[in-house]
Amino acid sequence: MGYTGTMSAGSAERSNRFRAMHFAAWMLASVVSTIGCDRTGPTFDELSPPPVPQRIDAPTQHVVPGRPNLVLISIDTLRADHLSTYGHDRPTSPNIDRLAAESVLFEHAFSHSPKTASSHMSLMTGLYPESHRVKNRMTGGQEWLGSLSADIPTLAEFLEAAGYSTHARTGGGNLHADIGFARGFETYSSPTSSYGSAIFKSSIGRLESLARSNQPFFLFVHTYQTHSPYLPPKRYHDAFVDPAYAGRITTDHNELSRGKGSDFSNVYEAFWSRVDPKSKSDQQHLLDLYDACIRFVDDQVGALLDRIDELGLRENTLVALVSDHGEEFGEHEGFEHNALWREILHVPLIIRVPDSVRPGWGSKRIEATVGLVDVLPTLLELMKIPIPTHFQGSSLAPIVESGAAGRPWAFAQYRLWNQNSLQAGNWKLLRRGPIAQVFDLSEDPAEMNDVGPTRPEILADGAEQVDRILEASRAYWPLVREGEAAELDSEQRSRLEALGYADDG
Numbered sequence: 092m093g094y095t096g097t098m099s100a101g102s103a104e105r106s107n108r109f110r111a112m113h114f115a116a117w118m119l120a121s122v123v124s125t126i127g128c129d130r131t132g133p134t135f136d137e138l139s140p141p142p143v144p145q146r147i148d149a150p151t152q153h154v155v156p157g158r159p160n161l162v163l164i165s166i167d168t169l170r171a172d173h174l175s176t177y178g179h180d181r182p183t184s185p186n187i188d189r190l191a192a193e194s195v196l197f198e199h200a201f202s203h204s205p206k207t208a209s210s211h212m213s214l215m216t217g218l219y220p221e222s223h224r225v226k227n228r229m230t231g232g233q234e235w236l237g238s239l240s241a242d243i244p245t246l247a248e249f250l251e252a253a254g255y256s257t258h259a260r261t262g263g264g265n266l267h268a269d270i271g272f273a274r275g276f277e278t279y280s281s282p283t284s285s286y287g288s289a290i291f292k293s294s295i296g297r298l299e300s301l302a303r304s305n306q307p308f309f310l311f312v313h314t315y316q317t318h319s320p321y322l323p324p325k326r327y328h329d330a331f332v333d334p335a336y337a338g339r340i341t342t343d344h345n346e347l348s349r350g351k352g353s354d355f356s357n358v359y360e361a362f363w364s365r366v367d368p369k370s371k372s373d374q375q376h377l378l379d380l381y382d383a384c385i386r387f388v389d390d391q392v393g394a395l396l397d398r399i400d401e402l403g404l405r406e407n408t409l410v411a412l413v414s415d416h417g418e419e420f421g422e423h424e425g426f427e428h429n430a431l432w433r434e435i436l437h438v439p440l441i442i443r444v445p446d447s448v449r450p451g452w453g454s455k456r457i458e459a460t461v462g463l464v465d466v467l468p469t470l471l472e473l474m475k476i477p478i479p480t481h482f483q484g485s486s487l488a489p490i491v492e493s494g495a496a497g498r499p500w501a502f503a504q505y506r507l508w509n510q511n512s513l514q515a516g517n518w519k520l521l522r523r524g525p526i527a528q529v530f531d532l533s534e535d536p537a538e539m540n541d542v543g544p545t546r547p548e549i550l551a552d553g554a555e556q557v558d559r560i561l562e563a564s565r566a567y568w569p570l571v572r573e574g575e576a577a578e579l580d581s582e583q584r585s586r587l588e589a590l591g592y593a594d595d596g
């Protein structure tokens with residue numbers, strides 16, 4: 092594939108055109124309701140919010156013998172239900188399926204934000220977005236930060252303190268080093284081609300050199316391969332796309348970069364300018380391209396897994412595979428990831444733990460509701476590193492090893508339009524500014540029918556719990572110094588303004 096641009100800051104955002112349409116559709120949906128049925132089950136008023144923190148614990152030097160390596164793979168924008176192992180009806184993921192068959196797979200893992208920087212920072216800090224306050228580079232929210240506070244430690248810093256050799260290969264953009272993601276890493280780089288296999292090739296190269304050392308290592312691999320514009324290589328394209336498609340969407344790089352050049356944002360805008368959002372045929376075509384991209388990145392994952400085996404690393408290496416958020420394809424009249432619907436928050440979470448590292452983690456599928464904030468404490472426990480007191484997530488080891496219940500709710504937020512969501516049991520509350528909706532997931536897993544008007548008590552209890560979670564999260568603010576504001580250059584600034592993202596918080 093000819094496209095070699097890297098993802099520039101903020102380019103991953105949607106245009107005003109789509110956002111306005113999405114919001115109008117959402118407003119319309121909010122006045123449609125159905126009659127709720129009587130049911131019993133967990134309700135929002137039974138939940139305990141996260142405790143109010145007293146302090147932030149810094150990483151401690153803690154070196155124990157026989158520590159396992161960690162390979163953490165984040166496939167940006169990968170919704171769980173488009174992997175075969177999560178029930179997709181197309182063969183998108185034979186290699187990830189193979190990993191899942193040897194791993195603990197969490198059926199109900201949720202992201203806390205639909206945006207890349209906020210979500211990854213929750214993964215890396217064990218804190219909700221409202222607590223770490225890191226946002227995508229181009230999105231607003233004045234009291235939020237351009238980079239992570241130096242007082243909040245990250246996964247890489249915990250492992251650095253524990254004597255690990257730490258390395259990252261990412262797609263850049265909203266995982267830019269300046270935001271705080273590079274802290275704790277010996278090397279943190281974004282290969283020039285964020286599309287294609289360059290990131291995985293570079294990761295495998297690093298893995299080979301790490302395998303020759305006796306020092307334990309942490310390798311973080313991140314790719315935008317399944318983020319739009321969906322541009323799969325031809326072989327994968329042809330395996331998933333209907334040859335009879337007659338719409339305007341193209342994956343021809345020359346056509347997409349004609350006139351304006353091959354910058355990510357130009358290709359991105361050119362791709363989406365051809366999409367007719369009302370066309371079912373275009374929606375299906377986007378899904379086909381997305382599945383083809385998943386199949387492509389799945390082969391990259393397969394190559395990495397094979398190399399782990401060939402280098403003899405398997406028995407002392409943890410492998411975790413996650414995504415930061417999913418993707419919408421018109422289910423709720425929108426595209427990409429700017430809302431808190433299930434298709435945007437339900438993400439894969441797969442952790443492979445060799446018996447020799449910790450028994451009880453063989454091939455299992457876990458039903459409990461879990462979140463990305465739980466990943467960091469879980470990994471630290473598996474690596475025998477003390478878990479700090481300030482995390483908002485919890486280790487999943489008790490759930491996996493002894494069937495403990497865990498936290499029964501999942502929280503998410505996005506500062507655009509002041510969106511929050513809370514899911515507990517069969518209920519989901521969705522707030523956008525002054526508008527709130529409630530969905531009964533037992534009857535309406537696709538979140539189509541707002542039962543709020545007939546269940547005002549559920550709606551009120553859910554809203555109160557959301558406010559308590561936000562309040563507990565804001566208690567982190569006075570405990571930390573603010574991060575340095577990430578600088579935008581003039582071109583980034585003008586693009587931001589052109590896209591209407593200058594002040595959307």
Ligand SMILES: [Zn+2]
Nearest residue numbers: 167168207415
């Ligand atoms: Zn993302």
